[in-house]
Amino acid sequence: MKQVSTISGRAIPLGLKNVDTDVIIPAHWLKTVSREGLGKGAFESIRQTPGNPFDVEDFAGAPILIAGDNFGCGSSREHAAWAMLDMGLTAVIAPSFSDIFSGNAFKNGILAVELPQEQVDRLLEVAKDHPITIDLENQFVTTPFQDRFAFEVDPFRKHCLLNGLDEIGLTLERDAAIETHEKERADSLPWLDAPTRNRREHA
Amino acid sequence: MPSKPRTLYEKIWDAHVVERQEDGTCLIYIDRHLVHEVTSPQAFEALRLSGRKVRRPDLTLAVPDHNLPTTPRLAPDGSRLPVADAQSAAQLAALEANAPSFGIEYIDAVAPEQGIVHVVGPEQGFSLPGTTIVCGDSHTAAHGGIGALAFGIGTSEVEHVLATQTLLLRPSKTMEVRVEGELGPGVTPKDLILHIIGVIGTAGGTGHVIEYRGPVFERMSVEGRLTVCNMSIEGGARAGLIAPDQTVFDYLEGRPYAPTDEAWDKAVDWWRSLATDECATFDKSVVIDASHVEPTVTWGTSPEDVVPIGGEVPAPESFADLSKQEAARKSLDYMGLSPGMPLEQVEVENIFIGSCTNSRIEDLRAAAAILKGRTKAHNVRWAIAVPGSGLVKRQAEEEGLDRIFTDAGFEWREPGCSACLAMNPDKVPPGERCASTSNRNFVGRQGPGSRTHLLSPAMAAAAAVTGRLTDVRKLLDV
Numbered sequence: 046m047k048q049v050s051t052i053s054g055r056a057i058p059l060g061l062k063n064v065d066t067d068v069i070i071p072a073h074w075l076k077t078v079s080r081e082g083l084g085k086g087a088f089e090s091i092r093q094t095p096g097n098p099f100d101v102e103d104f105a106g107a108p109i110l111i112a113g114d115n116f117g118c119g120s121s122r123e124h125a126a127w128a129m130l131d132m133g134l135t136a137v138i139a140p141s142f143s144d145i146f147s148g149n150a151f152k153n154g155i156l157a158v159e160l161p162q163e164q165v166d167r168l169l170e171v172a173k174d175h176p177i178t179i180d181l182e183n184q185f186v187t188t189p190f191q192d193r194f195a196f197e198v199d200p201f202r203k204h205c206l207l208n209g210l211d212e213i214g215l216t217l218e219r220d221a222a223i224e225t226h227e228k229e230r231a232d233s234l235p236w237l238d239a240p241t242r243n244r245r246e247h248a
Numbered sequence: 249m250p251s252k253p254r255t256l257y258e259k260i261w262d263a264h265v266v267e268r269q270e271d272g273t274c275l276i277y278i279d280r281h282l283v284h285e286v287t288s289p290q291a292f293e294a295l296r297l298s299g300r301k302v303r304r305p306d307l308t309l310a311v312p313d314h315n316l317p318t319t320p321r322l323a324p325d326g327s328r329l330p331v332a333d334a335q336s337a338a339q340l341a342a343l344e345a346n347a348p349s350f351g352i353e354y355i356d357a358v359a360p361e362q363g364i365v366h367v368v369g370p371e372q373g374f375s376l377p378g379t380t381i382v383c384g385d386s387h388t389a390a391h392g393g394i395g396a397l398a399f400g401i402g403t404s405e406v407e408h409v410l411a412t413q414t415l416l417l418r419p420s421k422t423m424e425v426r427v428e429g430e431l432g433p434g435v436t437p438k439d440l441i442l443h444i445i446g447v448i449g450t451a452g453g454t455g456h457v458i459e460y461r462g463p464v465f466e467r468m469s470v471e472g473r474l475t476v477c478n479m480s481i482e483g484g485a486r487a488g489l490i491a492p493d494q495t496v497f498d499y500l501e502g503r504p505y506a507p508t509d510e511a512w513d514k515a516v517d518w519w520r521s522l523a524t525d526e527c528a529t530f531d532k533s534v535v536i537d538a539s540h541v542e543p544t545v546t547w548g549t550s551p552e553d554v555v556p557i558g559g560e561v562p563a564p565e566s567f568a569d570l571s572k573q574e575a576a577r578k579s580l581d582y583m584g585l586s587p588g589m590p591l592e593q594v595e596v597e598n599i600f601i602g603s604c605t606n607s608r609i610e611d612l613r614a615a616a617a618i619l620k621g622r623t624k625a626h627n628v629r630w631a632i633a634v635p636g637s638g639l640v641k642r643q644a645e646e647e648g649l650d651r652i653f654t655d656a657g658f659e660w661r662e663p664g665c666s667a668c669l670a671m672n673p674d675k676v677p678p679g680e681r682c683a684s685t686s687n688r689n690f691v692g693r694q695g696p697g698s699r700t701h702l703l704s705p706a707m708a709a710a711a712a713v714t715g716r717l718t719d720v721r722k723l724l725d726v
């Protein structure tokens with residue numbers, strides 16, 4: 046997974062509350078074989094309304110999304126995070142997130158930043174014409190003006206994001222323990238290994 | 249070795265702990281990973297993007313099942329027929345390409361061994377007692393029937409297992425479902441598990457792993473045990489299992505992926521040691537009297553909505569719980585049924601015999617025994633029998649069962665998931681009823697607007713003959 050430290054750039058000022066996973070990626074996009082390309086379906090229903098912020102040229106490829114309360118509620122589909130990543134988003138700022146979404150976002154290296162509503166409102170204002178910076182190391186969101194908003198982040202998640210560690214990466218760090226287990230297992234229950242070999246022997 | 253008496257589940261769990269964290273979460277080693285085309289493409293893609301390999305391709309087996317049409321797959325000239333639905337075709341093609349590129353053994357769509365992953369695993373001897381088995385499908389619980397700890401996982405977990413051969417898990421609570429006495433004539437393992445779900449409810453096993461215990465299971469065939477464990481998930485449990493015994497060993501010996509010779513003897517010794525210790529305790533215990541189990545059907549849209557075939561559609565007010573009353577009202581509306589209606593008066597237009605719950609040879613034999621010399625009723629528009637695997641199909645044909653089905657007006661199909669979830673072209677039309685041997689009667693499960701009644705293969709055959717839900721015992725020579 047990519048390391049996340051400082052995210053700087055334009056931020057799409059969406060501001061909507063209760064953006065659910067059906068809005069992030071509608072169900073008809075789920076019968077796919079790739080996480081890539083889902084960006085085309087991301088926020089499909091919003092993009093169909095004229096004058097929506099996704100259509101503004103300045104926001105093309107923007108790394109940050111600013112939304113309202115309860116972002117990512119609804120189903121557990123991981124496709125929501127995949128779709129956002131695919132459209133280039135690596136961070137979302139909102140007053141609150143659904144638990145499942147923040148878990149899925151984290152698993153996929155998307156930073157979910159919670160800030161109080163007034164600060165989110167200020168960022169929505171600034172974002173219209175100016176870039177925004179999220180400094181994960183120091184836990185601040187800043188603007189080209191004097192704004193400097195501190196945010197909380199789970200220390201474990203911060204460590205993973207800063208070092209580009211995903212759950213699989215972390216388990217792979219336990220490689221020695223896994224190998225030891227495999228050796229013990231090969232000694233005590235050797236028939237568990239290579240069942241395909243049995244098949245060839247039978248044939 | 250811990251001296252505390254342990255359950256079957258605890259013994260399997262302990263044997264697979266790679267590391268235990270302070271909060272009780274364990275890194276658990278996975279012995280067998282079954283892969284199908286629906287939940288694997290994004291996992292393989294992520295491995296590719298991150299440059300990771302499959303840690304143990306030798307412990308992984310891939311087979312397509314969910315999307316495959318059950319109509320013939322080969323043209324008369326022997327060439328493969330294309331899959332019409334573009335998205336289904338893409339998922340199937342992805343598995344066909346991913347398996348060899350990651351070094352995984354792949355059973356292709358036209359191989360005789362192809363079938364529903366939960367039928368293929370035990371049939372090939374790939375699933376073994378005492379092992380941990382995972383698959384990106386919630387009915388993986390089925391493999392508990394041979395005494396394995398088997399459960400379904402999501403796409404990110406599929407990727408985690410492919411890359412590390414482990415999963416981070418918290419131990420489950422233990423639950424015993426003890427069945428006393430004997431099942432009556434015409435009452436099958438499917439009736440028993442439907443009855444059990446009716447007793448414990450769809451949340452009854454939440455957070456638990458169920459062990460099914462009692463003389464009924466000791467006498468039950470492996471096929472029947474797989475049927476029972478398959479639906480543990482409908483009872484809320486992530487997994488369900490039955491202690492492996494001689495019946496299981498006899499079933500597995502000589503199967504393609506099973507150990508041989510000395511290794512086999514060693515394996516059997518270990519398997520015998522896994523049974524729950526006499527003084528071991530369960531966190532929860534439910535006792536069922538087998539003699540109370542009748543041929544059972546569902547009337548609603550939740551697997552707990554069960555009633556004996558001689559019963560009536562219940563009135564929503566008969567439920568104590570207010571939210572259940574509301575759910576029952578919605579179910580009855582969706583199902584087009586009214587309270588007080590005898591189940592035996594419910595007419596069905598469609599019959600589906602298949603799915604990982606009931607598509608093994610014994611299931612087909614039970615249905616054929618009822619259909620022999622009979623034909624489906626005029627109001628039954630569509631009746632299909634879908635064997636669980638190519639090998640089941642071949643065996644059934646050797647026994648002449650295919651002729652019994654086709655003579656009775658059934659279509660005899662190629663193996664796959666089919667109308668269990670209607671991801672392929674086998675769908676029940678909106679507003680029509682289906683007597684189905686599958687495991688889920690959810691709204692729209694067998695196609696948008698479809699109305700499902702879950703029952704056993706023999707009961708499905710009886711419904712085909714009379715055109716109504718019917719007590720199969722009336723058609724038996726008993």
Ligand code: SF4
Nearest residue numbers: 387603604665668669
């Ligand atoms: S038959 Fe049905 S329940 Fe079984 S694996 Fe296929 S879709 Fe899942």
